[in-house]
Amino acid sequence: MKIGIDAGGTLIKIAILENDKFTFRKQLSTEIEEVAEWLKTVPDAQVALTGGKATYLQSLIPQNAFQSIEFDATFRGIQSFLTEMNLDISKFVFSNVGTGTSIHFVDNDKQIRAGGTGAGGGMMMGLSYLLTGKEDFDEIVTIAKEGNRDIIDLKVKHIYKGDKSPIPGELTAANFGNVLHNKDTENFTDADKIASVLGIVGETVTTVSIHAAREFGAEYVVYIGSSFLNNTLLRDIVMNYTVLRNFKPYFIENGEYSGAVGTLRLM
Ligand code: ATP
Ligand code: MG
Incomplete structure (x- = not known):
């Protein structure tokens, strides 16, 4: 064995x-x-x-x-999984969203660390606890699905009211930037708060990852890490934002x- x-x-x-x-x-x-x-x-x-x-x-x-x-072990494991998936990509960025997030560039048989961010699974857990008192991972990812980020996060379209904006209106302009505009009329639920925590984590991870992809001229971004486990909201945020920025996201089954x-x- x-x-x-x-x-x-x-x-x-x-x-x-x-x-x-x-x-x-x-x-x-x-x-x-x-x-x-x-x-x-x-x-x-x-x-x-x-x-x-x-x-x-x-x-x-x-x-x-x-x-x-x-870093070498993770890269070797990703290679095994990609081979199993019959996915033949030789130049890509992988982003390991663990407690913290580590981002790497792969060119054939070599990986180099491209950077990282303190936004990751640990931030998701800690900030969710500070805002709601919840600390169970499964509860956090379940409740997040019911949340409404629109009353907490400020989107580009909220700023460009009526006017044509130079970038897509659905993009987040300021994470948590809509709170003070809505504090007198809205009741922020735990679900809303946690959904917005996943928003800032997912968008930060994606931003740093696609900057690395652009720097190294890679088309694909492979996301792994236990932070994505049963976490459909985080996956959707990361996937949609990566696609919106014209890169190709991949999630690997058992990638953690x-x-x-x-x-x-x-x-
Ligand atoms: P690092 O690589 O940064 O040292 P790690 O290898 O422990 O950390 P992962 O296992 O990839 O990181 O991911 C940890 C994250 O996964 C946690 O921060 C949390 O968001 C999430 N997670 C998933 N399942 C659980 C669980 N059962 N208990 C706690 N956290 C969980
Ligand atoms: Mg790890």
């Missing part, structure tokens, strides 16, 4: 390879000791680690694990396991 583990800031992603088939599971990073206890029960497994908590996990387990740099699969493949 081979086990690839990406121990990240929020979640530990585990990819188990047996008889040429992968199974995936994840656990909270705060439960890293539990993952170590499980690894003790399979002492003969070949283990490959990556992620910010890899060295700490190594200190807890009996296996002498292979370790790789997170790229680091875990990749470090195992590199072993």
